[in-house]
C-alpha cells in the first residue's frame with residue numbers, strides 16, 4: 001500500500017495551493033495529492049473567468065473578504081516571482097439606472113471597509129473615459145482588479161510542490177475511507193493510500209467526500225453552470241478591460257460581465273444556471289444520481305421556492321442567446337446577438353444549507369483525521385494562497401494533536 005503523511009484530495013487550485021504551502025511549512029512531511037482526472041486543475045480551476053478579484057464585494061470581516069485581500073497580495077507576488085502572466089488592468093462596476101445606485105454605494109463602502117486603496121465612485125461620463133461604449137449613470141473604478149490564467153497558476157503550484165518532494169497522483173478517484181489505528185486508509189480507483197491526515201479539496205464533490213469520511217456535512221454542493229459567449233474579433237473594440245454590473249444582492253454571483261482574457265479575446269458571462277449534473281458543462285448534461293441527490297436534500301426545494309423566478313430566468317438565458325445578450329446590452333447597448341459566438345462553460349460548486357440558503361462564505365470543517373474545504377466558490381482562485389496557508393495551518397495543528 002502507498003503511504004504518506006498527508007493526502008490532499010483534489011488537484012484544483014485550492015488543493016494544490018494547500019499542498020504546496022504545507023510542503024513549505026513542514027518539509028519533512030510526505031504529501032500526496034489524489035486526483036480523479038488524468039490531469040490537474042481539470043474542473044473549476046481551469047473553467048473560470050480568470051479575474052483577479054480585488055475583494056471589494058465581500059462582507060467586511062468575512063473569510064472571503066480577508067482571504068481575497070491576502071490572496072490577491074500573495075498571488076501578485078507569486079506571479080511576479082514565477083513569471084506567470086497577469087495584468088492589473090482594473091475594472092468598472094456600473095449602475096445602469098437610478099435603482100442600482102444605492103447598492104453600488106454599498107459595494108463602494110464595503111471596498112473602503114475592506115481596505116482597498118484607490119477605488120473611486122465616478123460619474124457615467126468618467127466611466128466612459130475607461131470604457132467608451134458603456135452605459136452607466138454611475139460607476140466604481142477598481143484599479144486592483146486584474147486578469148490571469150488560474151489553470152496556469154495551478155499547474156505552477158503542482159510543479160513547485162513536486163520540486164519539494166510532494167507527489168501528484170492523477171487517475172486516483174477517492175471512493176471511501178477506513179480507519180487504521182490513528183491513520184486513514186483512503187480507497188481509490190488506483191489502490192489504497194494510507195495517510196495520517198486527509199485534506200478534502202474535492203470542489204464539486206467536497207460534500208460527498210466529507211460524507212464518505214462520516215462528517216455528516218450540514219450543507220450540499222449545488223452545481224451552478226456558468227456559460228460564456230465570446231465577442232467576435234471585429235467587435236472587440238467595444239470593450240477595453242472588465243465591465244461588471246451591480247450584482248443581485250440576493251445572490252453570491254456577480255452577474256454577466258465582459259472580461260478581457262489574458263490569452264486574448266473578450267468573453268461575456270458567466271450566467272448561473274442550475275445544472276443537472278455536478279460536472280454538467282452543457283444544458284443537456286443530466287446525471288440521474290446527481291439529480292436524485294439534489295432533489296432528496298430538503299434545502300434544495302427551499303432554495304427553489306425562494307429563487308424560482310431567478311432560476312427560470314437563468315434557464316431562459318441559457319437556452320436563448322437573445323435573452324443572454326439582452327442582459328449584456330444593459331452594460332454595452334451597442335452589442336448585438338450576431339456579435340457573439342458561443343464560448344465555453346464552467347460549473348461552480350456552491351453549497352446550500354438545509355434551509356435553502358446559499359452559503360455566502362468559505363467554509364472549512366475539521367474532524368479528527370480530516371480537514372474539509374466545503375465551500376470555496378469565487379473568489380477562491382484569487383484567494384488560493386491565503387486559503388492554502390490557512391488550511392495548511394489547521395492541518396499542522398491537527399497533526400500535532402494526533
Ligand SMILES: Cc1cc2nc3c(=O)[nH]c(=O)nc-3n(C[C@H](O)[C@H](O)[C@H](O)COP(=O)(O)OP(=O)(O)OC[C@H]3O[C@@H](n4cnc5c(N)ncnc54)[C@H](O)[C@@H]3O)c2cc1C
Nearest residue numbers: 010012013014036045048049051174203226346377380382
Ligand atoms: C464559471 C466560473 C467563473 C469563476 N470565475 C472566477 C474568477 O474570475 N476569479 C476567481 O477568483 N474565482 C473564480 N471562480 C471560482 C474558482 O474557479 C473556484 O473557486 C476554484 O477554482 C475552486 O478550486 P478548487 O480547487 O476548490 O476546485 P476544483 O478546481 O473544482 O478542484 C477540485 C478537484 O477535485 C477533484 N476531485 C473531486 N472529487 C474527487 C474524488 N472523489 N477523488 C479525487 N479527486 C476528486 C476534481 O477532479 C477536481 O480536480 C469561478 C468559477 C467558475 C465555475
